[in-house]
Amino acid sequence: MGHDTVETPNLSFGRGATPDRSTPYARYVRLDELHSLQHPRSKEPAELSFIVTTQVMELLFDLLRHEWTIARQALREDDLPAALAALRRGTHAQDVLVDSWDLLATMTPQEFNSFRSLFGEASGFQSAAFLHLEFLLGNKNAALLAMYDGMPGTQAGLTEALRAPSLYDEALALLARRGLLPPQEASEQRYRPSEEVAAAWRRVYTEPESATLRPLGEALLDVAERVTRWRQRHLSAVKRTMGGKPGSGGSSGLTWLRKSAEQDVFPELWTIRDGL
Template sequence: MGQDSVSTPRLSFGPDEEPDIGTPYAQYVRLETLHSLQHPRSKVDAELSFIITTQVMELLFDLLRHEWTTAQHALREDDLTAAFAALRRGTHVQDVLISSWDLLATMTPGEFTAFREVLGEASGFQSSAFLRLEFMLGNKNESLLKMYEGSAAVHGDLTAALHAPSLYDEALALLARRGLPVPHEPGTGRYRASEEVVAAWRQVYTDPALAEAARLGEALLDTAERVTRWRQRHYSSVKRTMGAKPGTGGSSGLTWLKQSADQDVFPELWTVRNEL
């Protein structure tokens, strides 16, 4: 190959896919497809912002799932360096997710009400990607799978997540392999805190020989704190935009969001701070 020649990378597409038209960049990120996915059902300007913001959130949910899955695999392999890196990348994704509420928070009740009817039964509570993240955090609820019975692939993915260890389960399993008395076994229900796990984290934070595990605790708490920020931001945005009215799709709206915002993720990591 000559020194001045330039090779163009070959792009491959699935058998049922059509390549996007345009520059290599447009083909790589599928621009034509991406910019064709916004279809407002009303003439209200605020609806386009609502659609694009929620679509961006969904993409970020997928990215966060990728990072947390990577962290889980690393913890399973006792590779804390890789786990820290994945969790750190995940916190950056979470920061963008939290900030994305800025695009919706200033929507007035009048603007939202003007197009709310076209949403029909659609609700953010129906997001399978978001529920998958909740399961990965240990917030499992088998009854929620019922709404996905019409989609075999989604139902199967969520069922697998329900039965799989959560991110916190993998961390506790690592502590157990390090010789700490951690009695917790993964389950299919919402994670419940235990005094034994609090005691294990207390030992982690007070024994210099377990400094690396203490770093893991702090990395997990970075994740947990951002989950709380996300929930609080969600709550305040909904409260500002629609008040205490029932949510679309029949959800309890503000009441559920408030309860969620008040619930700690990885609870023993918060409790042990009372004793350090």
């Protein structure tokens, strides 16, 4: 060939179109799309903070689902280092989630009430991404799937999560394979604590031959503690901005949040502390 050929980007956009001159960063992160997703419905300045915070939380829910799913699969494959790494990455996302309530902490009831009626019956309780996390934790409730009757794809994904073993189920299955526990059957119901499981974790923490599993217990407890912090901050934020009013999605508001905050995740890892 007589000349070197150089590839040039295709800048043919059609008649009258403007070439895309955005930066590689903008294209990779899809900034134009990202920054076009905030549409306040009122003139209240605090509404934009409410929308952005909610959207950030939803993205972090997806990130947590990604990490917990990796951890669950790694436990199934007896790859404890990979499971611990995924759980550790997830705790950083959880920390950001907990701290994200700070963006709403100073919103007054007057500010919130000025736009609350504009989003009608919309509620974070309806978040499919959050419900998926609850199912991964073992907090399963098949009745909640009815919320998604009009969203068959979403409902199918949640149904699969409901039927699949939870993260804790896979941790207990690992304990069973190590001879610490009889095989446990995964359930589509909310996890119920048992003395049998507590005894297995007690052995993990007291028997030298089971010491290699202690990092898993501590990593799961790190997850559980952050779940409780999230619920407590949610309760506090709602109590501050709207008091005891019913939730916009029809929930009992503070009553439901308070009950949720009092429920320990991975309960045996907490109860065995009494005797260690």
